[in-house]
Amino acid sequence: MPNGRLRIAIQRMVPFIGYHHVLMILIMCSWILSALLLAGCTSSSSTTSSIYLLSITYHDRSDSSGAASIIFGNASTGGSVTVRAGYLGICARAADQEPWICASGASGLGMAFAGSGTERDPLDALQWAQRFKSDVVFPGFVFGAIALSALAFFGLSTFPGWHEERDTRTGSDIVVKPFPSRPVSRACLFLLAFASLFLMTSALWQxxxxxxxxxxxxxxxxxxxxxxxxxxxxxxxxxxxxxxxVAGIGILVMILSIHLLDGLTDD
Structure with a gap:
């Protein structure tokens, strides 16, 4: 019985889901993915520690020859740290079996691996990751894209939806949906266009x-x-x-469709 009521409620709700609701869902999906990206390497959980921009590991090259290789080989003796860098955090562990230790910077991680009897990071993999995180990558574009898409989401929420009105000529109830505001539609289009540009810049940059x-x-x-x-x-x-x-293209298609319909009705 409860399943039947739920099915009936969904069937009644589906016709009132507007085109702009689909676009809002797409924006929400983008938010979730962006949040996961920014959360990478901020905690020791298996999910966030597996989301990283750069991973640095020690590699055994004992068979290499040459003076420089011998010097680096002697210096890296005992090195076993694996380091991962994200936008807002760094994760490290000393062996594959050990859990990840994550922090906002390399200083806290260096203290965690200190005093173990052997130098686990002789070539400063943690400092390499810290310099990459602080001096090379920039999370501002991702934050900017989230902010711009949030404004577009708010603009889309003002779009009129399907609702029932009484026809004055026939006296019957009809389902109508007014056209959305053109200035708001254009504003949402520009906001999502810039948000897409920010995300593309961030993707290529990282x-x-x-x-x-x-x-x-x-x-x-x-x-x-x-x-x-x-x-x-x-x-x-x-x-x-x-x-x-896709959400931006959807708004563009909607604007062009409304413009075409206006042209047909004017003719």
Missing amino acids: HVAAATAASIISTSTQGYLSGSVGPAAAVLVWLALAFTA
């Missing part, structure tokens, strides 16, 4: 920055430190961009 940093770290340490780009963070930022862009 990918190029992480790939470049990984190459520089590997070259500077003769390969005893290796870096890799975080796949989860890349997927999240591009999906957030896709949802925001």
